[in-house]
Amino acid sequence: MRKSAITAEAAAALVFDGASVMVGGFLGVGSPDRLIDALVSRKARGLTIIGNDTAYPTVGVGRLIEAGCVARVRASHIGTNPTTQRLMNGGAIEVELIPQGTLAERIRAGGAGLGGVLTPTGVGTIVAQGKQTVEIDGAIYLIEKRLRADFALLRAHEADYCGNLTYRLTAANFNPLMAFAADCVIAEPDEIVPSGVIPPDSVRTPGVLVTHLVGRAR
Amino acid sequence: MDAKEIIARRVALELRDGMLVNLGIGLPTLVARFVPKGISVAFQSENGLIGFSAPPPEGMENRDLTDAGGGFIESLPGAASFDSATSFALIRGGHVDMAVLGALQVEASGRLANWTVPGKFTPGMGGATDLVAGAKRVIVAMQHAAKGEPKIVEALTLPPTSARRVSLIVTELAVIEPSDEGLVLRERAPGVGVAQIVACTGARLIAPKDAPEMPLGCD
Numbered sequence: 001m002r003k004s005a006i007t008a009e010a011a012a013a014l015v016f017d018g019a020s021v022m023v024g025g026f027l028g029v030g031s032p033d034r035l036i037d038a039l040v041s042r043k044a045r046g047l048t049i050i051g052n053d054t055a056y057p058t059v060g061v062g063r064l065i066e067a068g069c070v071a072r073v074r075a076s077h078i079g080t081n082p083t084t085q086r087l088m089n090g091g092a093i094e095v096e097l098i099p100q101g102t103l104a105e106r107i108r109a110g111g112a113g114l115g116g117v118l119t120p121t122g123v124g125t126i127v128a129q130g131k132q133t134v135e136i137d138g139a140i141y142l143i144e145k146r147l148r149a150d151f152a153l154l155r156a157h158e159a160d161y162c163g164n165l166t167y168r169l170t171a172a173n174f175n176p177l178m179a180f181a182a183d184c185v186i187a188e189p190d191e192i193v194p195s196g197v198i199p200p201d202s203v204r205t206p207g208v209l210v211t212h213l214v215g216r217a218r
Numbered sequence: 219m220d221a222k223e224i225i226a227r228r229v230a231l232e233l234r235d236g237m238l239v240n241l242g243i244g245l246p247t248l249v250a251r252f253v254p255k256g257i258s259v260a261f262q263s264e265n266g267l268i269g270f271s272a273p274p275p276e277g278m279e280n281r282d283l284t285d286a287g288g289g290f291i292e293s294l295p296g297a298a299s300f301d302s303a304t305s306f307a308l309i310r311g312g313h314v315d316m317a318v319l320g321a322l323q324v325e326a327s328g329r330l331a332n333w334t335v336p337g338k339f340t341p342g343m344g345g346a347t348d349l350v351a352g353a354k355r356v357i358v359a360m361q362h363a364a365k366g367e368p369k370i371v372e373a374l375t376l377p378p379t380s381a382r383r384v385s386l387i388v389t390e391l392a393v394i395e396p397s398d399e400g401l402v403l404r405e406r407a408p409g410v411g412v413a414q415i416v417a418c419t420g421a422r423l424i425a426p427k428d429a430p431e432m433p434l435g436c437d
Contacts, residue, residue, distance in 0.1 A: 026265040026302075027288040029281065052302070053344075079341020080288070088340070097333075097340070100264065101306030101348035108303045121310060121351040124381025127343075157282075169299045170265045171282035176301045204301075 001162045001207065002195070005215030011186045012038035014212075018071075020048040020149040022107065022178040027053055027080060028060030030171030032155040032188035034214060036060065040067040048072040050107070050149055052100060052174055054081040065093070074147070076100035099127060102144050104177060110146035111180020117144050152182035156205070159189035160198050163207030172204070179205040188214040219434070221361055221390035224407055227252045227434040229318055229359050229388050233259050237315040238308070240264060240349055243287035246318040246359045252435055262314060264345040266305050269297030286345070309345065310352035317353035319346055321360045323374050326421040328383030328396025330358055331376035343379060350380035362389035368420030370394070370401065391415050393432055400424055405432035 012035060015021060025031030039047075040063055047070050054075060055062040062081050064070050072094045078084040087093040098106070105117040118141035122128050132143040154175045156165035165187055167175060179185055187210050219227075222245055230252035233239065237259045241247050250272075253259060262268045263285045270291040273279075279290040293299075300308075308314060321330040330350070333343035350356050363369055370387065386404075387394040392415045393405035403425040406415055412425050 026286075027284070029265070029284050029288070053342075075342065077342040077344040079339075079344075085339065085341075089337075095340075097342040099343050099347035100302070100345040101310050101352075104302040104306050119310065119351075121348045122380075123351075125347065125379065126377045127347060167301075168282040169280065169293065170263065170267050170284055172299065172301045173266050174302050177303055 003161055003163045003207070003210065003213050005192055005213045008034040008038040008188070008214050009042070011035055011212055011214050012042045012044065014184065014186070015039060015044060015047075015151050017044060018046040019151055020050065022149045022152040022174070022182055023049055023051040023061050024152075024154045024173060024175035024178055025051060025055065025060050026170065026173040028055040028062070030155050030167070030173050030175055031055070031060035032153045032214070033060070035153045035186065035188050036063055039064060039069055043067075044069040046071045048074070050074045050147060052103065053077040054084040056080055057083045074098060074103070076103050102127075103147075104174065106144050106147040107174065107177045107181045110148040111177065114146060116146045118142070119144055147181065149182045150184065152178040152185045154179060154185065154187045156187050156189040157191070158198055159187055159192050159210075159213050160195045160207070161192065161213075162195050163187070163210030163213060164198050164203040165189065165205035165207070165210065166198060166202055167204055176204050179209045184211045185209055186212045186214060222248060224390045224434060225359050225361070225388050228393060228432050229357055230254060231433060231435055232316065232355075232357060232386065233257060234315075235259070238262055238268065238313060240309065240314050240317045240353065242317070242319040242346065242349075244320050246320060247287065249318055249359070254435055262305070262308060263291070264305050264309065266301060267293065267297060267299050269294045306345070306348050309348050312352055312354060314349070314353045316355045316357060317349040318357045318359050319349060321358045322369065323376050324358055324370050324384065324387055325374045326372050326400055328401070329374060329378045329381065330384055331374045332379050334377055336377065346379050350382050350384070355385040356382070358384050358387045360387070360389060362391045362418050368418060371420040372422070391418060394423070403429045405430055407432055408434070
């Protein structure tokens with residue numbers, strides 16, 4: 001069960017050009033900054049980014065947009081990043097906007113072996129276009145399909161060498177959901193502590209879900 | 219008192235003791251400053267927290283503790299943090315008593331539009347679509363007009379956020395309640411006449427001549 005920590009550069013080398021990549025964070029809070037730096041440095045290209053938002057041009061996912069790493073975005077909000085707005089309007093980036101709760105549930109479904117979820121959110125709006133609806137007990141729901149990705153890049157607070165993760169406050173957001181929904185899960189914790197230090201009840205992402213831990217540069 | 223303060227003060231009078239409340243970013247955030255004395259409400263931030271207060275003193279910010287607008291906040295004793303799926307289970311599941319949202323337009327039927335001006339500016343819906351779908355009451359807090367154009371219109375020209383009718387519209391001029399019969403003027407701002415409100419509104423308004431003046435709470 002033991003995992004050894006790899007560098008952010010080694011992790012970024014695994015993320016191939018054209019990959020779909022879930023990135024945790026909410027306006028950059030809870031985003032894996034060292035992994036993002038490493039992807040910018042290795043000049044990643046053609047990525048599909050799945051995450052809540054594109055933060056700001058100098059923060060979090062916004063840095064990947066700014067550096068030209070991104071071809072496609074699936075997010076709930078891009079209003080804080082004028083670069084995303086400009087690239088979308090100019091056709092250089094394809095953006096799919098997804099209601100935030102639906103995005104969370106689509107990712108949860110993708111990680112939980114479900115084909116998707118039924119939600120009332122978006123019924124009777126643009127969001128419903130091209131989607132099936134079902135009636136349950138007299139109410140109309142949209143069928144929203146599951147989302148998965150090649151990679152999930154997470155930021156955690158503590159990790160142990162079994163890969164167990166904890167999060168803090170509003171830095172959790174999409175991270176614990178994404179940990180289930182990608183083929184390769186790379187976690188960037190603030191600290192890696194010896195196995196046994198994190199009480200089992202405090203673990204929010206079981207270590208079996210984590211493929212690689214990112215250590216600090218020595 | 220400027221327009222935003224009038225709106226925030228009046229919306230705050232809709233708060234009731236024990237409510238769980240979600241305030242949208244921008245103008246709705248101001249409502250938290252005017253919680254009536256003697257009542258206690260819990261505010262939810264959809265990025266994953268219930269129980270927060272104003273920004274901390276400079277130098278005491280925590281990089282992992284922000285509101286849905288990205289601003290630093292302080293958590294209160296009794297606060298709870300959770301992931302995004304849990305946060306939206308609270309919202310969609312009917313556990314949020316009241317949501318206060320800004321809007322670009324509201325139409326006569328009570329639907330609102332607030333996430334895109336196609337071809338010009340598309341910030342995205344963020345959590346708004348889920349909030350309108352799931353909160354028990356939805357209050358629109360917005361200025362009555364934008365650049366001289368009414369924001370309350372007969373029919374939306376922008377894509378709706380939800381098919382649902384909002385519960386109440388509060389502007390710096392009036393309190394308006396959407397109903398089966400149409401938009402009903404409930405209150406007018408201090409010093410504002412019914413005729414002025416009708417003139418600034420782009421939809422038919424059921425406007426009793428004796429509409430009362432809106433209360434604005436005390437300090």
